[in-house]
Amino acid sequence: MHQLISTPALFYSMELLLNLYVDELLIVGKEAELQSIVDTLHEKFQTKGAICSDKFSYLGLYVTCD
Numbered sequence: 001m002h003q004l005i006s007t008p009a010l011f012y013s014m015e016l017l018l019n020l021y022v023d024e025l026l027i028v029g030k031e032a033e034l035q036s037i038v039d040t041l042h043e044k045f046q047t048k049g050a051i052c053s054d055k056f057s058y059l060g061l062y063v064t065c066d
Contacts, residue, residue: 001013001016009021015033016033016034026058
């Protein structure tokens with residue numbers, strides 16, 4: 001993954017986009033890649049999140065995907 005210089009909390013690759021802000025994490029990508037990342041994070045850290053599909057909340061914003 002590469003870190004965006006202008007936005008240090010944003011990481012990207014060809015498969016994923018990852019945004020980290022304090023204790024909030026948003027990962028965007030295809031479901032297979034997402035599941036792999038989520039599984040790795042669950043193994044290493046105590047996490048509460050899950051893979052969301054069309055509606056979710058991030059940093060107090062309610063997001064709906066069309």
